[in-house]
Amino acid sequence: MRVTIVSRIYRPEPAAASIYLGAVADELCAQGAEVDVLTAAPPHGSVVEPRGERVRTFPVLRDANGYVRGYLPYLSFDIPLAFRLLFIRRPDVVLMEPPPTTGFVVRVICALRRIPYVYDAADIWSDAAQLEPVSSVVISVLRSMERFGLRGAAHVVTISRGVLDRLRALGVDGPATVTGFGADTREFPPTIAAPQQLFVYAGSYSPAHGAEILIDAFARFLVDHPGFTLRFIGNGSERPTVEERAEALGVSAHVEYLDPVPPSELLPHLAAAAASLATIKPSAVYEYSYASKAFSSLAVGCPVLFAGPGPTATLLEEANREVRAGIACGYEADEIAAAMRRLADDRPSVPERLALGEWTAREHSMSTVVRRVVDVLRVAARGRR
Structure with missing residues (x-):
């Protein structure tokens, strides 16, 4: 053929x-x-x-x-x-x-x-x-x-x-x-690294994602977790909006922006993070979509914090019955900030991260x-x- x-x-x-x-x-x-x-x-x-x-x-x-x-x-x-x-x-x-x-x-x-x-x-x-x-x-x-x-x-x-x-x-x-x-588990195998005070958003951020809500939530989270960094890795038309929001809330020093990188270079970021972040903005025209970046994160063994509607929340609910996969919440700054606190204060152990990666390879x-x-x-x- x-x-x-x-x-x-x-x-x-x-x-x-x-x-x-x-x-x-x-x-x-x-x-x-x-x-x-x-x-x-x-x-x-x-x-x-x-x-x-x-x-x-x-x-x-x-x-x-x-x-x-x-x-x-x-x-x-x-x-x-x-x-x-x-x-x-x-x-x-x-x-x-x-x-x-x-x-x-x-x-x-x-x-x-x-x-x-x-x-x-x-x-x-x-x-x-x-x-x-x-x-x-x-x-x-x-x-x-x-x-x-x-x-x-x-x-x-x-x-x-x-x-x-x-x-x-x-x-x-x-x-x-x-x-x-x-997830392509050959490109994103379970990976362990020394934990950092870090959240990672890896992938594109367009108006459909509404990633600027993460800045509002992160600003509230930083009040009692001042040592953390929010790192965006990727590109998108909404980057200026995200940057302006970080500047307006006075958290620019805690937010980083990296260009897209191949999987081999992304792995250490996900392996060290408390969680990766994914969002889908509530909209009558786009609520059926997956936040596909969640699959790669789960394969590495990095929990996912997902905010918004759609099947990604169902994916995390399914996974959490067997492993520690992360948190799904509403597209609302207070809810996201609360989820960030939970994930920062109670991080999965090395065996739990490995189990998450193995579950993803088996099921997805x-x-x-x-x-x-x-x-x-x-x-x-x-x-x-």
Whole structure:
């Protein structure tokens, strides 16, 4: 089987999508498939190291944070993609990652070449965009493009029943499979380090996350825990908002901002932290989404403090029946601050952290997820033949 993966982001660029797509490529190669990856050239200083797949890169525009995000960066990837996908050796099936502009290009080119494609819909981009300061016209265009890409897919894979229900509500009624989501336990194994007075937020922070609430909570927490640091590792459009809030509350000296790092460099931060933090801002359009960064933290053995609605809270409730996985609370500063105090004052032991990592590997390993995705790709490829 010959598979082409299309994504503006791929390893070594540190992101959940990169880790996930890399794991899919690894599983495909392990099963004897030939894999091509059409992606963007990595950020300056990063080196692509294929593990059996052929990674074909192309220069793209990046935003001020070095991320392929925004209309011009998307177009700088999608316009060349049309020609790259048109002339690449014909695959049996394509696996594509959003944004919707990429879905539009993939549907058009795959229709011309009669190639089935599988759309990875981890969330609904046009829903998330409603939390950005953009016009209703932009939302309407984005919604139309996203629906166009989804409806043309031979199959859609998604991470939760909530996302699938939302897809059905939007009129996407083709074949779809809930594959779940998990941690790549090869990249994020259970790790122990000397404990530090530290909380870590690792990953993107966009308006859908509402991470600025963490600053309000942390300021209240610092009153009786003045030695702690809140460390953001990643990037996002909300960073200026977070920085301004920290400055306004006088806690900037206790808040750090690091650029995205690969898993090997993230592990020591998570292993030393009292907990990792994750948020989803309450919103009628985005409450079905996972905070996917929680899975990697749990795999390392780092408890998670999650604030907000959605299935991440259910995940922690499930885990806490067997191991010490962390705390889920409401999206409210006092509740978050109280959870921070509990996690800072009663940290899991080394055996408890190891048990958390082992539980995550057993119950939420990405290897199980990617095998389901590969099964879907095989079915789609057989349909073409």
